[in-house]
Amino acid sequence: MIDVLVIGGGNAALCAALMAREAGAQVVLLEAAPRCWRGGNSQHTRNLRCMHESPQDVLVDAYTEEEFWQDLLKVTGGVTDEGLARRVIRDSSHCRDWMRHHGVRFQPSLSGTLQLARTNAFFTGGGKALINAYYRSAEALGVQIRYNSPVTGIELKDNRFIAAHLAAREIDGVHWPAERIEARSCVLAAGGFESNRDWLREAWGQSENGDWAADNFLIRGTRFNTGVLLRALIDAGADTVGDPTQAHMVAIDARAPLYDGGICTRIDCVSLGVVVNREGRRFYDEGEDFWPKRYAIWGRLVAQQPGQVGYSIIDRKAVGRFMPPVFPGTSANSLSELAHRLGLPEAAFVETVEAYNQACRVGTFDHTALDDCRTEGLVPAKTHWARPIDTPPFYGYPLRPGVTFTYLGLRTDETAAVHFSGKPSPNLFVAGEMMAGNVLGKGYTAGVGMSIGTAFGRIAGSQAAAASGHQPTSMTVGQDHAIA
Amino acid sequence: MQSLNPEVQVPISANCAHQSIPVLNIATVEVDRQLHICNACRYCEGFCAVFPAMTRRLEFNQADIHYLANLCHNCGACLHACQYAEPHEFAVNIPQAMAKVRRDTYAEYTWPPALGQLYRRNGLTLALATAAGLGFFLVLVLAIKGTLFPGPLAGNFYAIFPHDLLALMFGVVFAFVVLALGMAVWRFWREVSPPSEEPIQMGAAALEASEAVLRLKYLDGGHGEGCNEESDRFTLWRRYFHHCTFYGFLLCFAATSVATLYHFILKLEAPYPLTSLPVLLGTAGGLGLLVGPTGLLWLHWRRHPKHGDSDQRPMDYGFIALLLLVSLSGLALLAGRDTGSMALLLALHLGAVMAFFLTMPYSKFIHGFFRSAALLKFASERRQPDRVRMGGE
Numbered sequence: 042m043i044d045v046l047v048i049g050g051g052n053a054a055l056c057a058a059l060m061a062r063e064a065g066a067q068v069v070l071l072e073a074a075p076r077c078w079r080g081g082n083s084q085h086t087r088n089l090r091c092m093h094e095s096p097q098d099v100l101v102d103a104y105t106e107e108e109f110w111q112d113l114l115k116v117t118g119g120v121t122d123e124g125l126a127r128r129v130i131r132d133s134s135h136c137r138d139w140m141r142h143h144g145v146r147f148q149p150s151l152s153g154t155l156q157l158a159r160t161n162a163f164f165t166g167g168g169k170a171l172i173n174a175y176y177r178s179a180e181a182l183g184v185q186i187r188y189n190s191p192v193t194g195i196e197l198k199d200n201r202f203i204a205a206h207l208a209a210r211e212i213d214g215v216h217w218p219a220e221r222i223e224a225r226s227c228v229l230a231a232g233g234f235e236s237n238r239d240w241l242r243e244a245w246g247q248s249e250n251g252d253w254a255a256d257n258f259l260i261r262g263t264r265f266n267t268g269v270l271l272r273a274l275i276d277a278g279a280d281t282v283g284d285p286t287q288a289h290m291v292a293i294d295a296r297a298p299l300y301d302g303g304i305c306t307r308i309d310c311v312s313l314g315v316v317v318n319r320e321g322r323r324f325y326d327e328g329e330d331f332w333p334k335r336y337a338i339w340g341r342l343v344a345q346q347p348g349q350v351g352y353s354i355i356d357r358k359a360v361g362r363f364m365p366p367v368f369p370g371t372s373a374n375s376l377s378e379l380a381h382r383l384g385l386p387e388a389a390f391v392e393t394v395e396a397y398n399q400a401c402r403v404g405t406f407d408h409t410a411l412d413d414c415r416t417e418g419l420v421p422a423k424t425h426w427a428r429p430i431d432t433p434p435f436y437g438y439p440l441r442p443g444v445t446f447t448y449l450g451l452r453t454d455e456t457a458a459v460h461f462s463g464k465p466s467p468n469l470f471v472a473g474e475m476m477a478g479n480v481l482g483k484g485y486t487a488g489v490g491m492s493i494g495t496a497f498g499r500i501a502g503s504q505a506a507a508a509s510g511h512q513p514t515s516m517t518v519g520q521d522h523a524i525a
Numbered sequence: 526m527q528s529l530n531p532e533v534q535v536p537i538s539a540n541c542a543h544q545s546i547p548v549l550n551i552a553t554v555e556v557d558r559q560l561h562i563c564n565a566c567r568y569c570e571g572f573c574a575v576f577p578a579m580t581r582r583l584e585f586n587q588a589d590i591h592y593l594a595n596l597c598h599n600c601g602a603c604l605h606a607c608q609y610a611e612p613h614e615f616a617v618n619i620p621q622a623m624a625k626v627r628r629d630t631y632a633e634y635t636w637p638p639a640l641g642q643l644y645r646r647n648g649l650t651l652a653l654a655t656a657a658g659l660g661f662f663l664v665l666v667l668a669i670k671g672t673l674f675p676g677p678l679a680g681n682f683y684a685i686f687p688h689d690l691l692a693l694m695f696g697v698v699f700a701f702v703v704l705a706l707g708m709a710v711w712r713f714w715r716e717v718s719p720p721s722e723e724p725i726q727m728g729a730a731a732l733e734a735s736e737a738v739l740r741l742k743y744l745d746g747g748h749g750e751g752c753n754e755e756s757d758r759f760t761l762w763r764r765y766f767h768h769c770t771f772y773g774f775l776l777c778f779a780a781t782s783v784a785t786l787y788h789f790i791l792k793l794e795a796p797y798p799l800t801s802l803p804v805l806l807g808t809a810g811g812l813g814l815l816v817g818p819t820g821l822l823w824l825h826w827r828r829h830p831k832h833g834d835s836d837q838r839p840m841d842y843g844f845i846a847l848l849l850l851v852s853l854s855g856l857a858l859l860a861g862r863d864t865g866s867m868a869l870l871l872a873l874h875l876g877a878v879m880a881f882f883l884t885m886p887y888s889k890f891i892h893g894f895f896r897s898a899a900l901l902k903f904a905s906e907r908r909q910p911d912r913v914r915m916g917g918e
Contacts, residue, residue, distance in 0.1 A: 077612055084608050087568055146748040148571030152580045165748055166606030167568030173605060173757040298615075303608050305565035361913055365583050367565040 049230035051081030053473025056498025064506035086168035090488035120482025132496035144174030234268025257349035283478030290340030293443030321389035600752030636708030648839025658880030680796035766820030773813020780807035814852035
């Protein structure tokens, strides 16, 4: 019988599989996607938020446990579990040597991301390179990897994992019969439910005017995170955590593909101009804080607007001051022409921008600081970087909510065990997006998803190996980092 | 920007800033389309010089694209790491898109320009040149000696072809090659590197570029583990085989140069003993030119089908085959120089070398020159202030 069955094929699943294999367990990993789409949302990631007490290879300065914790506390508004959060933070300070050992390489922060040079270690080549490295290492170590293997159900007995079920399926014209795979223990790391349109619809509901808000969401990541396993566990009575409408959600270009748009579809010029809804009205302070600290709230803000759409409006002064967007902006030489081209109500739009322009109190514009350019007497105010939008050409970018991953997950503890009515399962563990909601009740801060996935993937792998009779070796639980 | 390629549906020119300077052909339009996606992503910045050079731009004109295409070493790292590679609808494949433009640049900047056509059917070009070179020297042996087997001549090549005749023929061809290559590189440089307003420390830039060329820095994957061949695994073999080829070529060149000095300055005439400097250099170089191209051929054979442009295989294989013909015939000549086959072996070797020389400005050989020029441009550009300034928050 298989010792450890890992369900999922992204960062957390691979970390679990590698740890379990290193502990001597026989490991099978089931990835729902075909090989070319393997890796779940991890293929779109780029860095890991890391605690460090002093400069560490690609990381400058220091980022202490306390500061990391305070950042997490701030973005989640306290909807987090301090014990688990601190576990993630501490693991992030010493997991990178293990990652390197499995072929992951790090590079200094990318151009245009200077603000992350202290807190986030970037993967050379991004998340897909990381995933490739982990798969190579897993194969070399003898982890059996099966692609095109979506699990449809889990067999449990007295809260113990017994077997996973795969439905009959067709792969490249070959028929595969239904399967039942038994294992001594199991790690669930199959992602959130963000690609399940029906579930999103159900979670977000219908507005008074009959709209289904979630129908207008785009999914930034994989199409394979349909939450089948999450639903199966919830139905089987597993304890859950989080609210189904909470997710890492950013405002992305409305023209992005429905799935897998990834990083390049983001629009980074919000703080340099104004954002209006389809009625041509502003709805939030675009200059509240630095964009990297605010990008994660704008998906939700746009989701709350009529039709779930927004328009980021800038003028020529902003060009070149933000990461270049992947789709060209709609441009015009006058505000009314821009309104016309964007399909916005002309009078309302022009009135909004003119009111904003008149309210601007321009001091010394500095996009690298919380400057003194702000509006006066305007609701909502723009508190920094407020400069009149008066220099043609004007540009508009349509925005939609882009869901990265959902936070509704399985409740767990420091052992990563799945819980049933408060009691931990002896051999069923969970990692990654399926439990990230324990740490992230809401909000987001760059790279923390990978920190959670890596920490809990490693814990779940060790625990699953132990539950199958294989104790982790000292090497695999190595505590301290050496600086490379 | 208007697309000239109706098949390109996904992000075309993705920046709002300016209208692109018109781009000329489908290959260039495709690079432009892909670079706008890359510039919004940037995950590959750590692999090579292409992406740091890209981030200095918001728009890409033809000169930029020609420069970046030659800066790309086709290592494959960015393809395997790309979240937007096929089957993603964005279908990003920078190594392939760059390779297509790269061959166009060889054709475009070749001198004399009319001979750029030779890159269109480069396999044929090399085959014809080789046939002509071999035929010419075989006929020359017959014309001079009346037979291909004039008997053992104790390694005295000049008993077959007078020294001055060889010196004249190869001297003239070599002078033309230097002129043609120099003109091609100059034409390329002038296009991709318009005069700068800022003073550039060209010395430091040249030093950096030389190091990148001589060490083949950008075949190391950015992390020192090499580039990709058949899969996402990294390997240093391409770098090693390139080194064998490049330094093998230089050693052969050095052997000829030393022999020329021996002849004219020291008045020492060939044949030189096996332990003499020209023969030692030539033997080492010949072995390098045997191992290197063989290895490159093997790697090329196994390379992932999405790397590079499969239409260019005749150009690549033709060049490798000609290099192998030069080294094999040279080593065979060394081994058989005291036998009755010397005249035949000499004709074969000189024919291969002549074909190689003649096609230097019209074969894959040129890639090293354009890439070196691109690396110099990168090194000098890096020393200028970045015109694109993102909010550094």
